[in-house]
Amino acid sequence: MPSPVETVIEALRGALGERVTTNPGLREHHSHGQDTQPPALPDAVAFVESTEEAAKVLGMCHAQGVPVVPWGAGTSLEGHVTPVRGGITLDLSRMTRIIEVSQPDMDCRVEAGVTRDQLNAHLRDQGLFFPVDPGTALCTIGGMCATRASGTNAVRYGTMRENALGLTVALADGRVIRTGGRVRKSSTGYDLTRLFVGSEGTLGVITEIQLRLHGIPEATSSATCQFDTLRGAVETVIGILQSGIPVARMELLDDVQTAACIAYSKLEGLKPLPSLFFEFHGTEASVAEQAQQAEDIAAEYGAHGFQWATDPADRHKLWQARHDALWAVLALKPGYKTFVTDSIVPISRMDEAILGTQADIRASGLTAPIVGHVGDGNYHTVILVPPEPGGLERAWELDKKIVARALDLGGSCSGEHGVGIGKREFLEREHGAEALAVMRSIKAALDPRGIMNPGKIFLN
Amino acid sequence: MPSPVETVIEALRGALGERVTTNPGLREHHSHGQDTQPPALPDAVAFVESTEEAAKVLGMCHAQGVPVVPWGAGTSLEGHVTPVRGGITLDLSRMTRIIEVSQPDMDCRVEAGVTRDQLNAHLRDQGLFFPVDPGTALCTIGGMCATRASGTNAVRYGTMRENALGLTVALADGRVIRTGGRVRKSSTGYDLTRLFVGSEGTLGVITEIQLRLHGIPEATSSATCQFDTLRGAVETVIGILQSGIPVARMELLDDVQTAACIAYSKLEGLKPLPSLFFEFHGTEASVAEQAQQAEDIAAEYGAHGFQWATDPADRHKLWQARHDALWAVLALKPGYKTFVTDSIVPISRMDEAILGTQADIRASGLTAPIVGHVGDGNYHTVILVPPEPGGLERAWELDKKIVARALDLGGSCSGEHGVGIGKREFLEREHGAEALAVMRSIKAALDPRGIMNPGKIFLN
Numbered sequence: 021m022p023s024p025v026e027t028v029i030e031a032l033r034g035a036l037g038e039r040v041t042t043n044p045g046l047r048e049h050h051s052h053g054q055d056t057q058p059p060a061l062p063d064a065v066a067f068v069e070s071t072e073e074a075a076k077v078l079g080m081c082h083a084q085g086v087p088v089v090p091w092g093a094g095t096s097l098e099g100h101v102t103p104v105r106g107g108i109t110l111d112l113s114r115m116t117r118i119i120e121v122s123q124p125d126m127d128c129r130v131e132a133g134v135t136r137d138q139l140n141a142h143l144r145d146q147g148l149f150f151p152v153d154p155g156t157a158l159c160t161i162g163g164m165c166a167t168r169a170s171g172t173n174a175v176r177y178g179t180m181r182e183n184a185l186g187l188t189v190a191l192a193d194g195r196v197i198r199t200g201g202r203v204r205k206s207s208t209g210y211d212l213t214r215l216f217v218g219s220e221g222t223l224g225v226i227t228e229i230q231l232r233l234h235g236i237p238e239a240t241s242s243a244t245c246q247f248d249t250l251r252g253a254v255e256t257v258i259g260i261l262q263s264g265i266p267v268a269r270m271e272l273l274d275d276v277q278t279a280a281c282i283a284y285s286k287l288e289g290l291k292p293l294p295s296l297f298f299e300f301h302g303t304e305a306s307v308a309e310q311a312q313q314a315e316d317i318a319a320e321y322g323a324h325g326f327q328w329a330t331d332p333a334d335r336h337k338l339w340q341a342r343h344d345a346l347w348a349v350l351a352l353k354p355g356y357k358t359f360v361t362d363s364i365v366p367i368s369r370m371d372e373a374i375l376g377t378q379a380d381i382r383a384s385g386l387t388a389p390i391v392g393h394v395g396d397g398n399y400h401t402v403i404l405v406p407p408e409p410g411g412l413e414r415a416w417e418l419d420k421k422i423v424a425r426a427l428d429l430g431g432s433c434s435g436e437h438g439v440g441i442g443k444r445e446f447l448e449r450e451h452g453a454e455a456l457a458v459m460r461s462i463k464a465a466l467d468p469r470g471i472m473n474p475g476k477i478f479l480n
Numbered sequence: 481m482p483s484p485v486e487t488v489i490e491a492l493r494g495a496l497g498e499r500v501t502t503n504p505g506l507r508e509h510h511s512h513g514q515d516t517q518p519p520a521l522p523d524a525v526a527f528v529e530s531t532e533e534a535a536k537v538l539g540m541c542h543a544q545g546v547p548v549v550p551w552g553a554g555t556s557l558e559g560h561v562t563p564v565r566g567g568i569t570l571d572l573s574r575m576t577r578i579i580e581v582s583q584p585d586m587d588c589r590v591e592a593g594v595t596r597d598q599l600n601a602h603l604r605d606q607g608l609f610f611p612v613d614p615g616t617a618l619c620t621i622g623g624m625c626a627t628r629a630s631g632t633n634a635v636r637y638g639t640m641r642e643n644a645l646g647l648t649v650a651l652a653d654g655r656v657i658r659t660g661g662r663v664r665k666s667s668t669g670y671d672l673t674r675l676f677v678g679s680e681g682t683l684g685v686i687t688e689i690q691l692r693l694h695g696i697p698e699a700t701s702s703a704t705c706q707f708d709t710l711r712g713a714v715e716t717v718i719g720i721l722q723s724g725i726p727v728a729r730m731e732l733l734d735d736v737q738t739a740a741c742i743a744y745s746k747l748e749g750l751k752p753l754p755s756l757f758f759e760f761h762g763t764e765a766s767v768a769e770q771a772q773q774a775e776d777i778a779a780e781y782g783a784h785g786f787q788w789a790t791d792p793a794d795r796h797k798l799w800q801a802r803h804d805a806l807w808a809v810l811a812l813k814p815g816y817k818t819f820v821t822d823s824i825v826p827i828s829r830m831d832e833a834i835l836g837t838q839a840d841i842r843a844s845g846l847t848a849p850i851v852g853h854v855g856d857g858n859y860h861t862v863i864l865v866p867p868e869p870g871g872l873e874r875a876w877e878l879d880k881k882i883v884a885r886a887l888d889l890g891g892s893c894s895g896e897h898g899v900g901i902g903k904r905e906f907l908e909r910e911h912g913a914e915a916l917a918v919m920r921s922i923k924a925a926l927d928p929r930g931i932m933n934p935g936k937i938f939l940n
Contacts (some may be wrong), residue, residue: 122826122828123722124718124722124827124828125826125827125828126721126722126827147722167667168665168666168667168671169667170665174665178642179665181665181671181674182638182642191914191918195914195917196914197911197912197914197915197918198911198912198915199911199915201890201892202826202890203824203825203826203857203890203891203892203895204824204827204856204857204858205628205630205634205639205641205824205856205858205895205896206628206824206892206894206895207627207628207629207678207822207892207894207895207896207897207898207899208892208893208894208898208899208903208906208907208910208911209678209899209907209911209916209919209937210675210678210679210683210919210922210923211628211641211671211674211675211677211678212915212918212919214641214671214674214675215670215671215674215675215922217671218667218669218670218671219670223670234724235721235722235723235724237724238724258584261586261695262583262584262586262607262695263695264694264695264697264698264761264762266726301724302724302766303769303773305765305766305769306762306765306766306769309763309765309766313763362667364663364664364665364666365663366582366585366662366663367584367585367586367664368582368584368585396664396665397663397664398664398665430661430662430663431663432661432663432666432667432668433668434666434667434668435663435665435666435667436665436667437667438667438668439667439668439669443668446668447668447669450668451657451658451659451668451669452657452658454651454655454656454657455657455658455659455672456669457655458651458657458672458926459669459670459672461925461926462670462675462922462925462926463670464925465921465922465924465925466918466921466922477669
């Protein structure tokens with residue numbers, strides 16, 4: 021008698037033909053994301069091309085109790101896409117239709133496999149852009165929704181929480197629902213859109229997304245400044261947020277990260293000191309005013325070397341350097357791999373968090389520069405993992421300390437990468453046992469057989 | 481043998497003493513909000529003073545299967561606070577502590593019974609304000625969360641969805657959870673904060689709220705302009721949104737509402753034509769620039785009589801007139817009551833929606849000016865209810881047409897007032913049977929005995 025998963029694979033062959041595969045190379049490709057978790061093979065990979073197909077796969081898996089792991093681009097940093105209990109990986113990367121763009125509504129509807137870069141290339145001619153920018157160009161909108169992703173300009177434009185207006189979701193049992201839609205707000209019932217955003221494939225599979233868009237600003241300028249102390253940088257950030265300057269990006273690099281970027285990206289005029297990188301969006305006049313205001317505030321808190329750039333080439337060089345921060349770190353120690361942490365604390369606790377984290381890093385003996393979306397209180401360390409036995413364990417140990425510190429300061433164990441496998445152990449401490457029990461009861465209500473991305477978010 | 485509700489009342493007297501009452505006057509006061517639904521008496525009213533007391537009341541009611549209706553200020557327009565199945569009204573209006581304000585984090589934590597005005601009076605000295613403004617000064621933050629309220633400046637500052645960072649919630653069975661918190665974003669598990677915001681007391685009782693605050697802008701200016709056609713006004717709105725002008729308020733008044741406001745508030749320089757009222761926040765320079773940009777865009781679409789005001793007295797007069805729109809309508813027909821509708825459509829469909837609604841109003845023979853938070857696509861009609869038999873039914877009939885039109889245009893039956901009793905019948909059409917079933921399964925998971933504000937959101 022065939023096993024449940026064999027039964028599903030057989031049925032899938034009937035429904036999808038060659039788009040279901042047990043090819044070892046493809047299974048291996050789908051066995052891990054860009055994380056440090058141990059990989060695990062799916063029994064098969066199903067490439068779906070529509071919501072209906074995704075729903076059909078789910079219905080079959082539900083009937084047989086076979087796990088389903090949704091897959092966008094595999095860029096997860098926390099093990100989200102690893103099929104720890106085997107089953108079917110549902111690959112949505114071929115669902116790349118941009119279904120509709122509405123200029124007057126400043127929104128669009130896309131399939132889950134559309135990438136951020138694909139979307140922005142499509143929008144450029146229409147004077148619109150999709151702001152959420154997690155750094156990688158490859159990530160899919162569906163994956164960004166599932167992990168509640170954000171990035172450098174969330175301080176102004178919000179995260180996927182604010183920018184996903186509605187969803188189509190295939191539920192565990194194969195039903196399909198639509199949530200939200202084109203309206204900007206609504207007070208009619210439970211906010212299912214926000215429930216699925218950040219649910220990491222554990223409640224259903226997001227197949228289409230209605231996204232809020234923004235007008236490409238008339239003018240953009242960038243600026244950098246540097247501080248002798250981290251505290252000066254953090255106080256500048258608080259001052260800027262309170263002043264209401266609608267800063268589009270505000271990134272903190274610690275001295276180690278700044279040094280790495282100077283070396284890797286040949287940045288001129290910067291010293292290896294704590295730095296802030298800014299971007300301002302608006303009209304010509306307002307961008308100039310914003311930069312001036314930011315400079316004045318920064319000066320109050322001891323900034324020096326304030327430079328600002330409106331020339332596109334200069335701006336591009338600066339933000340390319342920021343986006344290449346990971347490569348700059350890798351270049352510090354060739355042959356090492358990286359482990360990226362993702363803590364967030366209240367803005368008022370940023371200096372304690374980062375100074376404490378620097379002390380933890382020093383005590384660990386590891387190299388781990390810090391770079392942060394400081395307007396949100398979110399900071400990453402890029403830990404260089406020594407290529408020797410026990411190296412990865414040392415990185416994990418340091419991450420535990422960094423997370424514990426963030427939680428002590430009223431923060432969260434993940435600002436934007438999600439829980440996946442790697443952050444599950446911290447959830448009860450962060451949310452409390454009762455809130456976690458509420459999450460579990462919602463999970464049980466929507467996925468009674470527990471087939472949706474098992475082993476993620478929740479321990480056991 | 482005492483009935484379940486008698487058992488609960490007896491137990492409540494032990495726990496709350498005189499703060500539980502069966503006084504007829506107080507029960508009557510808690511039998512309805514500011515709506516047109518038939519009132520219904522609670523069996524008793526319990527005035528709680530802490531989360532623990534609220535949880536205790538819930539635990540007792542859960543054990544006996546007795547309904548609980550949360551009460552803030554009773555300003556609901558859709559019957560949310562009417563105890564249609566009797567039981568205990570849980571009055572949170574004495575929970576008025578402002579627990580903490582953090583200037584560097586630009587947030588605060590308040591008890592659910594704090595009113596919007598109380599909070600803003602408390603914040604004024606600190607250079608901060610809480611922007612969400614549903615028009616009434618009396619509403620509580622807890623009630624605003626429960627209905628996902630918004631108002632005139634949601635176009636810039638968002639609704640309660642964006643401004644509630646975290647909650648304390650007493651669950652149906654008396655457990656207490658905390659959701660979210662001080663961090664600006666997080667990717668750790670299901671978004672319980674957004675699940676409870678807008679749940680209208682059907683999943684639990686919100687007892688504390690962490691709120692995002694904003695810096696009081698350095699400068700504020702107001703402006704008005706008028707159009708011969710509604711289409712010109714709507715096209716202006718679209719142009720302004722696309723240009724990225726960070727308009728703080730943008731309100732549309734149709735010709736009837738403008739005429740009523742001119743008469744009631746003695747507004748000078750306005751004609752009885754479709755009008756836009758604006759407010760801009762920023763620096764002196766940026767406010768001037770925003771007003772100029774808005775004027776230029778409005779002129780393209782046929783605006784005339786663009787006037788702008790930075791003088792506080794002039795600004796106050798204008799916005800007071802906007803906030804008095806309801807009174808201006810009431811003054812049109814003394815002795816009439818009002819019924820306020822609350823539809824929302826995509827911005828691109830605003831002109832169809834409003835022109836169609838005007839036609840519906842004319843066909844109904846009723847007087848019903850239109851005023852809208854047009855930057856969100858949200859518009860209200862204030863129907864004057866004839867004080868004669870069948871008058872209310874005529875108003876309801878007109879509301880049904882207005883809602884049906886909004887739904888036809890891809891809209892929602894409530895932009896900000898909530899579902900309560902009045903909008904339940906439209907929910908299946910708006911969300912689909914499957915999405916509604918998902919909402920019901922969440923309700924069943926969190927409130928298995930169905931004690932939480934029964935008869936709201938869901939039919940039956």
